[in-house]
Amino acid sequence: MPLSNTATSYGSLARTFHWLIALGILIMIPLGWIAHLAPMQDAGQIALKTALFSAHKTLGVAIFLLALGRIFWAIVQPRPVPLHPDRRAETTLADTVHWALYAALVIVPLSGWIEHxxxxxFAPIWWPFGQDLPFVPNSPELAETMATVHFLAQWLLVGALVLHVAGAIKHAAVDRDATLRRMARGEPAGQPGGRHGGAAPAALALAAWIAVIGGGAAAGYFTNDESSDAPALEAAASDWEVQEGTLSISLVQMGSEVTGSFADWTAAIAFEPQDAPGKAGEVDVTISIPSLTLGSVTSQALGADFFAASEFPTASFRADLMNVADGYEAQGTLSLKGAEMPVTLPFTLTLDGDTAEMQGRTTLDRRNYGIGDNMADPGQLSFEVEVLIDLTATRSGGT
Structure with a gap:
């Protein structure tokens, strides 16, 4: 069986690409929806959901690479002539559907890969080449945009696939011609010499349209439902005003480090530098829990089994600022998800006149706050959650 196409038949390589991609699509689409809808109420369900998503992503990468090979081969090889060249509208529609299908086979897996x-x-791609892509930064905004493109482009894929299958059925059942046999067995058919125009420009325009629509609609899809419940935190009266800062958390999930941060929090700080050990001030921090972003698991993290952001929209940390032998500590109580636990936060402090730079770090045990009780295996989700704070503050009325 010849590898290359002829004017009247598909070669073995084109047919191998076609049927491998077809099999991949038939598995990938339902696998993605099953993974999306799968519950994650306990450790077993979470492990299954993770495996389903990993399988979906890995298969998507494989289909993406196959699609690139199929498109390249379609460009450099002759396309077998249409069996009904007199039906120009039907031929043009078939070409457009083919190239729309090719475009979707690139956009769908690539957008999902960039989002990942x-x-x-969770849910790593099962291969030894890492989880990152060149020139793709770690960016929740980019991930959200790509999630939207992925969501929209999947319907382009489904629509093009339905039309493609419908066309094949029509040729087999109504026209009773050799279109399907030509792809299934490599059977030659048709009269060479007829004109056969392509529809690549139409497909490229369609792909660009999907990308533009996806980018423009990013704010409308895959938004976090919990964010609408985010409390509006009032500015805190403070002797020191925070000019800039980050409040972030870090944990290990399925063997991979996951980091996130709270976008909205306030701090009321009273502090007077002193050389002698003892109390140097107080701090009262209020945190908007729904403002958390935690990679691709933000929605799950804010759900009832974890932070329960709808029921407990704020957390607070009230502490004394203590001058200790090797620096400073904030010694107080963290109120989170209805639980109160003592917490000590060591921190470093650099003073330059009325400007202070502070960096602190401590480790919490999520089990003390009833977070992720359904995940008792630390191999799936670490018990330890590292809290990091980095801020610059100026004394009120200072320069």
């Missing part, structure tokens, strides 16, 4: 690379989270 742009964020932290």
């Amino acid at each position: 690379a742009a964020t932290d989270g």
